[in-house]
Amino acid sequence: MLTRIISVSLTNPIFARRHSLFLLSTLFSSTRDVYHANLKITSLSRAGKVDAARKLFDEMPTKDVVTWNSMLSAYSQNGLIQHSKTLFHSMPLRNVVSWNSIIAACVQNDDLDDAFSYFAAAPEKNAASYNAVISGLARFGRVRDAQRLFEEMPHPNVVSYTAMVDAYARVEGGIGRARALFEAMPRKNAVSWTVMINGLLENGLYEEAREVFGRMPQKSDVARTAMITGFCKQGKMEEARALFEEIRCRDRISWNIIITGMRTCNNRNMCSIR
Template sequence: MKVGLQIQRALQGLLNKAAVDGGAYGHLIHHFTRHRLPLHALQLHARIVLFSITPDNFLASKLINFYTRENRFCRALHVFDEITVKNAFSYNALLIAYASREMYSNAFNLFSSWIRSSVTARPDSVTISCVLKSLSGYDDFLLCSLAQQVHGFVLRGGFDSDVFVSNGLITYYTKCDDVVSARKVFDEMPERDVVSWNSMISGYSQSGSYEECKELYKAMLGCPELKPNGVTVISVLQACGQSSDLVLGMEVHKKILENHIQMDLSLCNAVIGVYAKCGSLDYARALFDEMSEKDSVTYGAIISGYMAHGLVKEAMALFSEMESVGLSTWNAVISGLMQNNHHEEVIDSFREMIRCGNRPNTVTLSSLLPSLTYSSNLKGGKEIHGFAIRNVSDNNIYVATSIIDNYAKLGYLQGAQRVFDNCREELDCLDCDYNSVRYSWGL
């Protein structure tokens, strides 16, 4: 029966004071929720209670969704608890509710208890997508372990043939920087859609596997049924920029124009970025000047390109044109000035950044410290060290090594040794030779 007829039937039942029809009333609750008619939904639920009817799973799922949207989550939980025999409808409704409220641990715990306790209620692809979304609430180490557990369940339950589920697994493995497991899922998929390819290409690009990203893009071009979209080419352009592959970057740009892919701001920034990073600064600037809309990323791409190729004057001239400067652009300027040995300007820019209300991050600090060392500013190095400790960024390996370098070169060996000892665990992750590192700093 069509949904419209179900709603008419439910309304007719209300007029005739007929018994509750769970399916029809479920559609009616859904209708009230979609059209933001909370009073109607509450009155209908009151009628259901008046008839002393326990909602079936379909009706209960619609009530859970309604109460969640109305921020009456306790009522949603009460509806769920009252269901005598739960199935995927009701479990999924509560999983979606938890995920929408970012109660990720609750969602995963519900899923775990479901698969342990229920024999009849079988999870489906909606379940898996909710569980995968809930994993984003965990830290990186636990995320990888839980993703593997969910993957195991997917394989045991036969969900690996579901494109939507496999795409989710690829996304979460790449978030864990486990591109090997992500690629294994990708290769074993019986069918792949554009999202599958984009997820894997993006994962490679974000993890720094630039050659693999570019090779997979070329393989995608060999599939006549697939056409790269804006998401695809942004990831590939980023890989081209980071690997200084101007030839492929130009080919991708040509494909964008040939396939009439919409040049939104993100894509324009990616195109400008690849030309700027690869040294085609005149062309990058020409594209920049043609853009009607620009943001801090647009300016940052050109400024970084100028700085990387020693054109500090041009970079600072463009920087001075900006009306609103974000932290990422300040970092591009400070880092670029440091790399070009404009150390006094680095310190001046840092002070101006603070005056404008921007809070430095680890990128800022690791770019500032070499200039303080060059200026023999030990006091400034200690102040930055104190700031890093207060903001729990002193364990960042780039900040820590910059602090050690500042202390060691300016004769504060005791402080350098202390920071060195505190970051041994991070150095372990980089497989550092302690003796060589200590010798280079004179410790």
């Protein structure tokens, strides 16, 4: 019977076309179901419903690498690092996103040794792979290791440069290198400018921070808030007030900074905000 169906499908173009359309629609339906299930897993994980995400994951008859990566991210985003590692090692197929996810998960959970091990074992690396490890090393003050990795990068991007600027600015005596690297960056974004401004302020270089802020092409509210902090520390409340007025959406942080600055200001009239 099966032989007859195959024979008919080969000799009858109408039957062959209908059979092909049926197979295509079945495949499309399956792919579409997997796609929507992947989105649902991501949505559940963002809501903190990891158990529900895992239940859906286990019930899926068909999984692709995106499914596995979605579940891996669900564990990582909710701080379940051991679950992330277990799932990662059970994956039938991994891609660069899988490796980057487990590396980032280790970094987020302060497990730099394992992050470095996964990074070294990754068969394929991209900028995100390097950036995850560099950021982790920088955060823990391992500037030399971060610098070595940065120099090994085939194509460092704006995130890589920004992470290194932040790393240099955090260590004693490193602000000069941070400034030099910042100025040498082929491209800067709002985060780069803000990191440099923060670094200068933290090192007490208020005028340099002001100069960099003045050159910032599009000033973000985060950068403005950083500068307000600097002005408050110097007692320059008029400048702090003027910058505060420029913030369109003032959050709790900006309000707390300006109020604290006002309280420590000797001239109450100058510090008043209408």
